[in-house]
Amino acid sequence: MAKRSVRLSRDAIIDCATALADAEGLEAVTIRRLAQENGVTPMAMYWHFNDKDSLLDGLAEHLIASVKLPEPGDGMWDEQLRAILVAFLDAIRPHPALAGLALRRILVAEPGLRLAERVLDLLRQAGFGPEQAAEVGTFLMCAVITLVVGDPMAAKAAVGGDAAADMRHKQAMLQALEPGRYPNLIAAAPALVSCRGQDDYFTINIDLLVQGVRGTRRN
Amino acid sequence: MAKRSVRLSRDAIIDCATALADAEGLEAVTIRRLAQENGVTPMAMYWHFNDKDSLLDGLAEHLIASVKLPEPGDGMWDEQLRAILVAFLDAIRPHPALAGLALRRILVAEPGLRLAERVLDLLRQAGFGPEQAAEVGTFLMCAVITLVVGDPMAAKAAVGGDAAADMRHKQAMLQALEPGRYPNLIAAAPALVSCRGQDDYFTINIDLLVQGVRGTRRN
DNA sequence: ACCTGAACACCGTTCAAGT
DNA sequence: ACCTGAACACCGTTCAAGT
Numbered sequence: 001m002a003k004r005s006v007r008l009s010r011d012a013i014i015d016c017a018t019a020l021a022d023a024e025g026l027e028a029v030t031i032r033r034l035a036q037e038n039g040v041t042p043m044a045m046y047w048h049f050n051d052k053d054s055l056l057d058g059l060a061e062h063l064i065a066s067v068k069l070p071e072p073g074d075g076m077w078d079e080q081l082r083a084i085l086v087a088f089l090d091a092i093r094p095h096p097a098l099a100g101l102a103l104r105r106i107l108v109a110e111p112g113l114r115l116a117e118r119v120l121d122l123l124r125q126a127g128f129g130p131e132q133a134a135e136v137g138t139f140l141m142c143a144v145i146t147l148v149v150g151d152p153m154a155a156k157a158a159v160g161g162d163a164a165a166d167m168r169h170k171q172a173m174l175q176a177l178e179p180g181r182y183p184n185l186i187a188a189a190p191a192l193v194s195c196r197g198q199d200d201y202f203t204i205n206i207d208l209l210v211q212g213v214r215g216t217r218r219n
Numbered sequence: 220m221a222k223r224s225v226r227l228s229r230d231a232i233i234d235c236a237t238a239l240a241d242a243e244g245l246e247a248v249t250i251r252r253l254a255q256e257n258g259v260t261p262m263a264m265y266w267h268f269n270d271k272d273s274l275l276d277g278l279a280e281h282l283i284a285s286v287k288l289p290e291p292g293d294g295m296w297d298e299q300l301r302a303i304l305v306a307f308l309d310a311i312r313p314h315p316a317l318a319g320l321a322l323r324r325i326l327v328a329e330p331g332l333r334l335a336e337r338v339l340d341l342l343r344q345a346g347f348g349p350e351q352a353a354e355v356g357t358f359l360m361c362a363v364i365t366l367v368v369g370d371p372m373a374a375k376a377a378v379g380g381d382a383a384a385d386m387r388h389k390q391a392m393l394q395a396l397e398p399g400r401y402p403n404l405i406a407a408a409p410a411l412v413s414c415r416g417q418d419d420y421f422t423i424n425i426d427l428l429v430q431g432v433r434g435t436r437r438n
Numbered sequence: 439a440c441c442t443g444a445a446c447a448c449c450g451t452t453c454a455a456g457t
Numbered sequence: 458a459c460c461t462g463a464a465c466a467c468c469g470t471t472c473a474a475g476t
């Protein structure tokens with residue numbers, strides 16, 4: 001794994017870290033591991049990044065920069081809002097191990113600022129004041145992130161082991177609950193263990209968020 | 220800090236870990252630190268817990284067990300659902316550093332199962348089928364957790380330093396953006412940096428979730 | 439400008455052993 | 458049943474030094 005393309009760069013490290021997180025989870029993203037992966041000494045990383053936290057900042061920024069923001073368009077605010085949330089979702093879905101990093105880092109770099117500005121703009125169009133737009137907009141972006149962080153496929157690499165066996169095990173456990181006390185859990189057992197990560201899970205809950213915004217605004 | 224009450228117990232360790240997480244953040248919760256805090260060898264922890272992950276399981280279960288579930292009641296499903304989400308929120312709000320642990324652990328112990336069963340029951344009453352109830356219910360609980368994980372007060376202890384100064388700094392940064400490109404961020408700057416953690420933030424977004432459920436159901 | 443070497447203070451965990 | 462001691466393989470990070 002210790003290959004050295006010629007020179008090390010911030011971007012190369014970030015790409016490497018992203019691939020590593022996708023393949024083995026965020027806890028595999030380590031200063032020492034990244035160094036090893038690039039055929040370099042751990043301390044070489046400290047030339048390109050101040051410390052590990054700024055490496056994580058870079059990962060989050062790179063992730064958010066991959067959002068394909070739709071053009072400001074002329075449709076209704078709710079359809080435009082949905083389109084933006086879906087664009088955000090689509091960008092982070094391939095990287096569930098990194099999505100959580102964005103929770104606290106949306107407003108720290110330009111790509112996140114652009115995303116947030118667009119969300120706030122649409123919420124203002126929907127009739128929210130500046131404060132309410134801030135509160136709702138912040139939550140909407142966090143909620144979309146949660147949609148993919150809750151994805152059990154994200155845990156696959158983390159646990160390292162057999163995800164399918166784990167799902168079968170959890171479902172069997174739910175099915176084995178006392179029918180008198182947990183009728184709904186038993187009825188929903190198959191969906192509970194496999195719903196997250198399915199397209200249906202994302203679309204229905206994005207819909208819930210947009211409908212919630214519509215129901216919450218003043219006018 | 221090395222006091223020893225007589226004997227070590229699972230519950231004592233969990234209480235200690237909870238206090239530690241509240242005071243210094245989750246990354247201060249360490250096998251070695253817990254041992255030191257209890258005047259004991261690190262390896263003593265392994266008698267009470269298989270490994271660190273099962274310690275975290277215990278912390279999450281203890282947290283969820285503190286939810287004061289309202290009685291099944293006779294009101295409308297949406298009012299009951301709001302009451303349950305608020306009860307969940309109130310329980311985890313005092314422990315923002317631990318809330319994230321519950322994201323993947325709701326269905327692993329009895330308190331979480333009881334909570335989930337109640338949520339699913341109300342969603343069925345609202346007209347959702349078993350699969351949709353599972354998808355929406357899972358998301359609702361995750362979204363409530365996100366409400367407190369996104370709380371910047373949770374980062375206060377983690378960063379260790381001056382949270383107020385950090386907020387002033389972030390707000391100044393937002394105010395200094397180009398007015399042409401980020402008018403809404405500038406207008407919402409005060410709310411963006413301080414909205415989370417405020418009661419208003421929680422109530423408006425819990426409302427958004429409940430309204431979203433109402434708008435999403437079939438009948 | 440970019441990287442190395444040695445060292446420090448931390449982690450979680452295992453394994454054998456004590457009482 | 459409950460805890461200790463020594464050891465192992467990992468962390469992030471600093472500081473001085475090399476080219």
